[in-house]
Amino acid sequence: DQQVKQNSPSLSVQEGRISILNCDYTNSMFDYFLWYKKYPAEGPTFLISISSIKDKNEDGRFTVFLxxxxxxxxxxxxxSQPGDSAVYFCAACSGAGSYQLTFGKGTKLSVIP
Amino acid sequence: DTAVSQTPKYLVTQMGNDKSIKCEQNLGHDTMYWYKQDSKKFLKIMFSYNNKELIINETVPNRFSPKSPDKAHLNLHINSLELGDSAVYFCASSYQLAGGRGEQFFGPGTRLTVL
Known part of the structure; x- marks a missing residue:
């Protein structure tokens, strides 16, 4: 049972335009959400996060809405920039002191120059 | 300087063998994790250690045994390897912050292929 869903396996966007990656979750106990970016043959790297007490968090070119x-x-x-081409994972966790991240399947973003 | 390192990067072995994957972090973190990314691309937590103590142990076969000799290392030993164990295994680490919101830093992954 997928508690975190990324329904678009891939997305192509022209350089300079906006990329919008979506994520849905089913577990109402989740109260903290993260986005990770992954290049081929590398581990995921943290991008941005948001707590459930907020509805928006911004960091440079990246904004997460909840x-x-x-x-x-x-x-x-x-x-969007060509260097943004990667797989983006949405992740969620619940409860103070929780370290257990539940990940979505990822969306592969391709930014076309 | 590599923050979270794993060895080996690739591991090809026969069914029934026993193998280990090593993980080291030089970030001073107190919590380490093992994740498995299977062929369907899901990243799933397997184990988590905090200060060398097991705090998360998801439903994995007991052929998988994590070992944490110290806070900076979390190794994964797999006995009697099966075809279904083929996957990419990621190690990660984080701080145990108040509220548990420390971001996790991932290693580059170990691609295990069982023939």
Whole structure:
């Protein structure tokens, strides 16, 4: 049973445009959400996170939006750059002191020059 | 300087063999993890150690045994390897922050192929 779902396995975007990656979750106990980026043959690297007490968190070109009522979050990358081409994983956890991240299947983003 | 390192990067072995994957972190973190990424690309937690103590042990076969000799190392030993063990195994580490929100830093992964 997938508790974190990334329904788009891939996404192609033109350089300079906005990339929007989506993530849905089913477990209402999740209260902290993270995005990781992964290049081939490397481990995932942390990108940005958001607590359930917020609905938006911004870091440079990256913004994560959280809609708790819809159990949905999205990652916006503006402007997209070719170096952003990677697999993006959405992850979630619950409870203070929880270290157990539940990951989605990932979305492969291709930014076309 | 590599923050989280794993050895070996690739491991090809026969069914029934026993193998180990080593993980080391030089970030001073107190919590380490093992994840498995299977052919369907799901990243799933297997184990987590905090200060050398096991705190997460997901449902994995007992052929898998983690060993943490110290806070900086978490090795994974696998007995009697099976075809279904073929996957990429990632080690990760983090701080145990108040509220447990430390981001996890991942190693580069070990691709295990069981023939």
């Amino acid at each position: 809609n708790k009522s819809a159990k949905h979050l999205s990652l916006h990358i503006v402007p």
